[in-house]
């Protein structure tokens with residue numbers, strides 16, 4: 001039997017494999033709410049414009065509500081033969097209300113319908129992610145405030161560089177999350193134009209009011225070019241790009257959690273809530289959640305790459321290739337949502353070993369830059385010369401097997417005779433972080449005011 005929705009010129013049904021390759025219902029069923037909302041807006045507008053009768057629009061509206069209720073109750077039977085969510089809904093509507101259902105598809109096509117539905121879905125997903133990112137920022141800023149003065153080593157090349165505070169480190173991720181939210185918001189603004197009424201590709205001869213449906217669905221305006229409207233998937237690509245960057249940021253922090261919870265480093269502990277044991281090694285406490293956040297980045301970036309590859313060779317206008325936009329994007333945005341919840345949980349769960357962090361901050365000659373800066377400030381030495389002198393003092397400390405703060409003054413004076421006792425004032429890790437009070441620097445007072453400012457901003461929404 002040929003398809004009841006489009007089978008007028010077909011004599012026989014499709015090959016069995018067509019249901020497998022052609023049907024998208026297994027994943028696009030998740031668009032049911034958006035599909036029904038958009039259809040109701042379309043039907044109401046058709047009636048307002050006198051294109052269908054008010055009675056038919058009423059029947060369609062009530063019928064669509066009934067379909068929605070069936071889907072939400074789990075009693076709706078999805079059919080692969082009906083390919084996708086659009087035809088599943090319309091076909092059920094026909095069973096429920098009879099011939100009036102056939103008027104719903106006036107002046108539209110599945111091409112503008114699917115673009116509209118998916119924009120609505122992606123828009124909701126962006127709003128959800130924005131809330132998750134705000135929760136994540138709040139957890140980071142609260143922990144940063146509590147640890148504004150907790151000293152730890154800062155690293156470059158994963159080598160001890162200069163002391164920083166744990167709070168400062170956490171606030172770095174708050175900034176990244178703020179830019180991630182900005183990118184998602186930009187994507188949302190750009191996608192917020194309504195394709196509905198573009199019909200198959202060329203627009204329609206019916207006297208639609210596209211501004212009315214756009215407004216009813218919360219779009220800023222209708223799309224301006226019907227060919228572009230049904231061919232555009234860059235709203236998905238842009239959202240996936242923002243998601244991939246967000247995931248990359250989460251992955252960097254996840255990697256740090258993995259490193260910091262290793263017994264070799266021991267800066268952080270995660271509780272039983274966010275670790276797992278080994279089935280063979282009883283001593284193990286593995287940071288699985290962090291590892292999985294790191295790993296999920298792969299599929300999120302993968303979805304972006306996959307859709308870029310799908311789109312890059314497509315001539316205008318709609319091509320069935322574009323149906324492949326949904327599965328990867330839905331999977332990727334769900335993975336990001338999960339990753340954000342897990343990261344927020346880990347931030348709230350983590351206990352820093354502040355003694356160990358402080359000890360590590362003091363090791364590795366982390367205050368060598370402070371010594372060089374002292375030589376510049378007090379002895380008026382050019383920085384390059386101070387760098388060289390400090391290098392020789394570090395060498396002496398290394399030979400003596402002590403930290404800079406424990407090297408006798410005489411040993412320093414052997415390198416530079418003008419050095420005085422006062423130099424020891426800048427060689428502690430606390431002095432090092434406190435002195436870095438430049439705007440955006442790691443000084444505890446800076447961190448405290450930045451964390452407080454973030455928490456106020458987040459509370460204001």
Ligand code: ARG
Pocket residue numbers: 024028083084110111114318320322323324
């Ligand atoms: N399931 C399709 C998709 O997701 C809907 C649009 C189909 N349009 C068509 N002309 N075959 O892209």
